Amino acid sequence: MKASLMNPSRPSPQEQQALSEKLEQANRQLMQSEKLAAIGQLAAGVAHEINNPVGYVYSNLQSLEAYLNDLFRLTEAVDSAQSLDDLRLIKHNIDYDYLREDLKDLLAESREGIERVKVIISAMKDFSHIEEDEFKPADLHRGIETTLNVVNNELKYKAEVIRDFGELPEIECIISQVNQVVMNLLVNAAHAIEDYGRITVRTRSTGHQVAIEVEDTGTGISREHLNRIFDPFFTTKPIGKGTGLGLSLSFSIVEKHNGRIEADSQPGQGTCFRVTLPVRQPEKNSHE
Numbered sequence: 001m002k003a004s005l006m007n008p009s010r011p012s013p014q015e016q017q018a019l020s021e022k023l024e025q026a027n028r029q030l031m032q033s034e035k036l037a038a039i040g041q042l043a044a045g046v047a048h049e050i051n052n053p054v055g056y057v058y059s060n061l062q063s064l065e066a067y068l069n070d071l072f073r074l075t076e077a078v079d080s081a082q083s084l085d086d087l088r089l090i091k092h093n094i095d096y097d098y099l100r101e102d103l104k105d106l107l108a109e110s111r112e113g114i115e116r117v118k119v120i121i122s123a124m125k126d127f128s129h130i131e132e133d134e135f136k137p138a139d140l141h142r143g144i145e146t147t148l149n150v151v152n153n154e155l156k157y158k159a160e161v162i163r164d165f166g167e168l169p170e171i172e173c174i175i176s177q178v179n180q181v182v183m184n185l186l187v188n189a190a191h192a193i194e195d196y197g198r199i200t201v202r203t204r205s206t207g208h209q210v211a212i213e214v215e216d217t218g219t220g221i222s223r224e225h226l227n228r229i230f231d232p233f234f235t236t237k238p239i240g241k242g243t244g245l246g247l248s249l250s251f252s253i254v255e256k257h258n259g260r261i262e263a264d265s266q267p268g269q270g271t272c273f274r275v276t277l278p279v280r281q282p283e284k285n286s287h288e
């Protein structure tokens with residue numbers, strides 16, 4: 001105590017311990033808030049994607065109900081009709097031929113809509129293990145497809161997405177967290193594109209390692225910013241659009257996976273982020 005009063009620039013071991021605990025706690029809070037931001041983004045995207053198919057399936061059900069009422073009218077008339085001509089008249093009045101064709105279309109369209117919703121829900125499930133902490137062999141391409149589905153809404157008006165996939169082995173990872181890294185890179189790429197551009201997602205394997213690249217034709221990153229993009233809270237985006245936490249969170253996820261994340265950028269032309277991950281984790285992680 002006394003020593004630290006005399007020399008305030010050198011904290012005692014206890015003070016150091018307290019400081020580092022505080023730092024750790026602040027770091028955990030940061031991670032938590034970025035997770036929440038990611039979940040919010042996810043929820044908004046999913047709501048948007050589901051809204052459209054659910055809307056037309058709902059309206060198709062209303063048409064189907066009206067068609068069924070017409071068809072019931074026709075079948076019930078079998079008992080009360082005096083002649084076949086009466087039946088033919090009803091059949092003509094309900095525009096039977098059109099109804100028959102449209103029924104088929106409505107059912108096919110509704111099935112397609114529900115299938116789209118099912119895909120989104122299964123993508124959500126892959127993402128929802130966000131608290132999961134277990135390293136397991138996982139298919140990265142499946143994770144990337146899931147992630148593309150989830151951020152589709154952010155990407156589709158900004159860029160054509162090109163998949164340049166190599167052959168990949170399953171890799172030992174926490175897939176929900178790797179998905180989160182890919183999501184951050186994709187959303188950043190879309191943000192960097194002013195009008196309409198291209199985002200290339202590339203995967204390669206060297207046997208012991210795999211690389212995922214997300215390359216965009218956006219504004220690029222200036223040399224002095226390039227050193228700071230992985231710092232927590234570093235953002236060039238207006239308040240409300242950027243938290244400055246995406247890349248710092250991605251960095252810690254990749255670090256935890258014993259991998260590397262790096263960026264290469266040509267201002268005015270675009271940026272390429274590359275994540276390199278080991279196929280197998282050292283003993284400690286794989287048994288965590």
Ligand SMILES: Nc1ncnc2c1ncn2[C@@H]1O[C@H](COP(=O)(O)OP(=O)(O)O)[C@@H](O)[C@H]1O
Nearest residue numbers: 188189192220229235236242243244245246247
């Ligand atoms: N693909 C990219 N193209 C250009 N700049 C980028 C790209 N990705 C990240 N950046 C820069 O890095 C900063 C930090 O990114 P990030 O940590 O995800 O935070 P945020 O997206 O909330 O700003 C961004 O504000 C932006 O300036």
Ligand SMILES: [Mg+2]
Nearest residue numbers: 184188246247
């Ligand atoms: Mg970001």
